[in-house]
Amino acid sequence: MRTLRPYLRFAQLTDLHFTAQRIARYPTVMHVLERTIDDLNEQDLDFVLLTGDLFHLPYRVERDLVEFRRIFDNLRHPYYAAFGNHDVEGDETAARKALLMEGLGDRGLNLGSPWYSFSPIKGTRLVVLDSTDSGDADYHTWRGNFKSRQARWLAETLDAHRDEAIIIGMHHPPVTPFPLMDLLKFQDRDLARLQWALKNQDHVAAILCGHYHLTGSHPFGSTQVLTGPSLVEHPHRYRIFSLHAQGEGKGHLEYAVRQVPVSPIEDAACAKGRTVRFRTAALSHVLSTNRNGGYTIALPH
Numbered sequence: 582m583r584t585l586r587p588y589l590r591f592a593q594l595t596d597l598h599f600t601a602q603r604i605a606r607y608p609t610v611m612h613v614l615e616r617t618i619d620d621l622n623e624q625d626l627d628f629v630l631l632t633g634d635l636f637h638l639p640y641r642v643e644r645d646l647v648e649f650r651r652i653f654d655n656l657r658h659p660y661y662a663a664f665g666n667h668d669v670e671g672d673e674t675a676a677r678k679a680l681l682m683e684g685l686g687d688r689g690l691n692l693g694s695p696w697y698s699f700s701p702i703k704g705t706r707l708v709v710l711d712s713t714d715s716g717d718a719d720y721h722t723w724r725g726n727f728k729s730r731q732a733r734w735l736a737e738t739l740d741a742h743r744d745e746a747i748i749i750g751m752h753h754p755p756v757t758p759f760p761l762m763d764l765l766k767f768q769d770r771d772l773a774r775l776q777w778a779l780k781n782q783d784h785v786a787a788i789l790c791g792h793y794h795l796t797g798s799h800p801f802g803s804t805q806v807l808t809g810p811s812l813v814e815h816p817h818r819y820r821i822f823s824l825h826a827q828g829e830g831k832g833h834l835e836y837a838v839r840q841v842p843v844s845p846i847e848d849a850a851c852a853k854g855r856t857v858r859f860r861t862a863a864l865s866h867v868l869s870t871n872r873n874g875g876y877t878i879a880l881p882h
């Protein structure tokens with residue numbers, strides 16, 4: 582029996598940490614990204630969502646953007662991005678955001694704003710948030726930021742699209758799944774703003790994040806926060822989401838981890854790197870619970 586194609590099918594890549602410069606921390610990053618694009622091109626997807634830390638070195642973004650585009654221009658699916666701390670950290674954050682929006686153009690951050698929304702398929706809406714919005718010209722933290730203007734925009738957007746199933750993409754998870762990583766936490770007041778905007782919005786199907794480089798699934802209000810595995814770190818994984826319509830206003834959101842086919846020999850430089858990196862990779866492996874899963878969501882018809 583032939584399986585029906587899902588209503589919506591997309592991939593989430595997070596924490597690519599790309600740089601064209603050969604660095605000790607992620608020596609195989611360019612190769613991994615090229616293999617990832619090949620892998621994505623073999624699949625039937627509506628789009629690819631990038632939840633931040635596209636780049637590793639904020640001060641090199643202008644130069645690395647050229648090579649990043651060269652690789653991503655081979656992707657046959659549309660892609661949409663959120664900012665991560667590594668993309669914009671530093672003194673001239675506003676200028677760097679403008680540069681990225683311009684450079685990624687209509688295939689990356691497509692609506693000329695750090696936060697935006699659109700409907701990829703009737704009845705669904707992707708909402709991309711900017712959790713690096715500190716309200717200042719500069720951004721000097723690893724923590725999630727979310728100011729009032731974005732909270733108001735989110736509340737209005739969710740109110741205006743109550744007849745759609747909403748998927749939110751943002752870099753920083755608004756939960757603290759790993760308590761020892763305090764430096765990465767969402768700022769308390771900013772978290773309260775996000776919670777205010779999401780109050781009574783039970784049509785939010787999922788909030789997809791990255792940042793911790795660890796895979797997880799955590800209840801958050803009436804929805805779930807799903808943190809994705811980092812692409813850059815061994816064993817180079819991303820997630821594929823499938824939304825199946827079930828009728829009577831219900832759908833099923835499924836997610837499955839996919840490993841980029843980079844052989845251990847190709848990847849040896851990365852896997853056998855410094856202790857810190859190996860520990861992170863090993864930790865990710867051990868703590869990566871809920872790699873595959875799914876749950877029922879409201880799906881207006």
Ligand SMILES: [Fe+2]
Nearest residue numbers: 596634792794
């Ligand atoms: Fe990251």
Ligand SMILES: [Fe+2]
Nearest residue numbers: 634665666792
């Ligand atoms: Fe991050």
